[in-house]
Amino acid sequence: MGVQTKHFLNSPGSLVLESLEGLCAVNPQLSLDSANKVVHLTEQDKSKVALICGGGSGHEPSHAGFVGQGMLTAAVCGNVFASPGPNQVRRGIELTDNDKGTLIIVKNYTGDVLNFGLAKEQYAAQHATKAEHVKFLVVGDDVAVGKTQGSIVGRRGLAGTVLVYKIAGALAREGASLDKVYEVAEFVANNIATVGVGLEHCHVPGTASGEGHLKNTEIEIGMGIHNEPGAQRVSPVPSLHELVAQLLDLLLSTTDSERSFLPVNGQDDEVVLLVNNLGGLSELELGGIVREVEKSLGGRSIRVQRVLAGTFMTSLNMPGFSLTLLLLPKNSSKEYSADVILRLLDASTSAPGWKWHSASPPSTLTATQQAKPAPPLKAGQSTTLRVADPKALTAVIERVCAALNQNEAEITRMDTIAGDGDCGLTLQNGANGVLQQLRDGNVSGNDVVGSLIVMSEVAAEKMGGTSGALFSIFFSALAQGLTTAASGSGTATAQHWAQALSLALQKLYTYTRARPPSRTLVDPLAAFVTALEGDASDVGSAVQKAAQAAEHTRDVEARAGRSAYVEGNLLKRERVPDPGAWGIKVILEAVAST
Incomplete structure (x- = not known):
């Protein structure tokens, strides 16, 4: 199938900055350092831990769309699918300097890890007294790449990263220490798994128009969010029921040594489900996907405590979706029990990119009782024509x-x-x-x-x-x-x-x-x-x-x-x-x- 190669823009080079300016117009609580493409809270509470994230653009609303009270303090944006440079990141750290400390959260991509990490070290070198006030967390939640293949680089960071933003941001807003915010964020990062699937790749504005990567009869499972090829192609296109079963097998397997990432036991497991639109999926299809996944998880005796659905982390205009599961803790004695995690997830935020969700588990789907259809109407005459x-x-x-x-x-x-x-x-x-x-x-x-x-x-x-x-x-x-x-x-x-x-x-x-x-x-x-x-x-x-x-x-x-x-x-x-x-x-x- 063909790739959508037309875009609404003035020029490819100005698109990212103009988009950030538009975001700030939507939310007057935000400010923009145009030279460094840093979106940050205008009025930051300096007594609270600051959260910084970022990476290449093209994943909107990630990352800048999640800057807001109760979530991120700043986002540092690179060009489309390109990490921002260390000077940009260092400027973000300086803009959010505070009394409590700063947590940097990045997806596990080499460019992001290196540039954000370098900025952290440069900042620490320049501000020796604040070296311990900045912590660094890398999130990798992709299950498409097996443990052996990814033994060195680790798992890629995908849509599950936004759950880390939300939960850590809500905890920071409550006044928790940097160590506690980091601890909870790390727990969430270690208990999320994501897999994506696409009907086609996306097109980067300003690049040459190319042929479609996939045939009309193919889909690709495990696609990255930067147009990286997936782990496998499937043909013919399976039914949604069959596809969701395959995706959940990848997310929940405990017997596959290459992809046993979540410690589920199939008895008292509780999860948060995130169904993410990768950019080009209709809301109609997304609703059907939510229904199918929630139903399939119930069939596997996994209790869904929250459902989030919508556009969280895209790959520009990719026609596809990703599924993320956050496995909630079973030990209620910990400070970050399931109730605490859910409370933080449900906490309000002013971040414009965060989608509404119900602060309660999904209701049980039951078939609507319908009256038997009326028999065909007959003409009012004694003799049938x-x-x-x-x-x-x-x-x-x-x-x-x-x-x-x-x-x-x-x-x-x-x-x-x-x-x-x-x-x-x-x-x-x-x-x-x-x-x-x-x-x-x-x-x-x-x-x-x-x-x-x-x-x-x-x-x-x-x-x-x-x-x-x-x-x-x-x-x-x-x-x-x-x-x-x-x-x-x-x-x-x-x-x-x-x-x-x-x-x-x-x-x-x-x-x-x-x-x-x-x-x-x-x-x-x-x-x-x-x-x-x-x-x-x-x-x-x-x-x-x-x-x-x-x-x-x-x-x-x-x-x-x-x-x-x-x-x-x-x-x-x-x-x-x-x-x-x-x-x-x-x-x-x-x-x-x-």
Whole structure:
């Protein structure tokens, strides 16, 4: 799949500084040392331990977004994916100088460790009396790299680092000593594990556009947050259920000597779960991931005490996510018991990047009790209306549904240009819903009116949106029209159908302003109905007129529907037909071919 290579910026070189200036505009409590790219609290409480973090930019809201009361005191920012220099870091230490001491927290990347460490040592050399007032903590929580491979460099620092920031920052705000803040931060760092997965790599602004790293059928597990390759590629793309099982195996394994990082025992384990958006994931997918992980952990007898979900540490625009587990302490006699850790995690903060979370465990997911669906509505008549050949009608319905499935991709392609990109899928959902009702015996040629009402319900429930509403109204109106046209008759004739279609179109007109030519599904539908009004027996000719109307939408100015919001020159240039109109064409041509 392709990498998103377009960005909104003035220039790649100015992006980081301009972003930090924007952050300070959002939160007036922050100040910016522009020359050194240091974001810090404007009014620092000098009687409290200061926390400094930082690293390359491109991981927003990490790191500067976590500067705030109750979290970090300052963040030192490098260029995208590049560590800041020691002079920048030393300036950060100087800006946050205080009476209680300073804790520097960095992710385990060579550049960060070296440059922040060098700055610490330079500061200590210049301020000998304060040498012991600055402590240094390196966080490595990645489980993708095995212990043997990472025996020298250690684990990479990933999203779990933000939990260290939050818990240590809250403790510092309470007035704890530097030693105590360091001790608790170290405990958290030693009991977190993270693994990431991506659909594709990200693109660094200012670099050349390249081809995608992964095939459309591949995902990568264990990707780093600087575009480093993952530990393994998986193809085909597994279901979310299967993927989460794989990721949790990596996080929780006690039998794999290479990745047994968390001392879980499977009996009384309690964890904090962090589901992190790596930058390009939709909120819709993120919610599904949270549900799947929380459910899977429950199946492993691991109690989730807190769930955090959102964008915490990104890799620019990477379409992926990471899972972090913080194993809570089991020994409640320690000063940093599970209750203490959770209290610090739940403490308020003014850091703009910190996401809201509930200060309580997730509720148990239970299936919503639903009443049994009402049986298909029946027409108010003594004799059920049928067609002359029920098997032929079944064949027509199956043919129409098959045609919509076959044309889904093309209709969707059209809608990505002329609409919102879902028309093909919407029609496919409706077709598959009707097929299921056909298999269940709720749609048949022996009860045409009842079947149309069922199809109306399918359109409303399975299709949804504007298209679903239009189809649902039309099917309901068609059922009413047949009931009226065929009153007193047991079998629907071609003339009955023509009269009913005409009534249904008029009913549809009461709910939409679209009239032909309008570049909507109304164009071919009206052409078909009008032709049948002239000769109810000549279905083939009516379908031809409908097809011509659908083709003509290529050159019709959009006056209704979603295309009305699309830039007109784009439609003229692409000459793409209206997707909804094309869907009607597909349906009617399938009818005529059966």
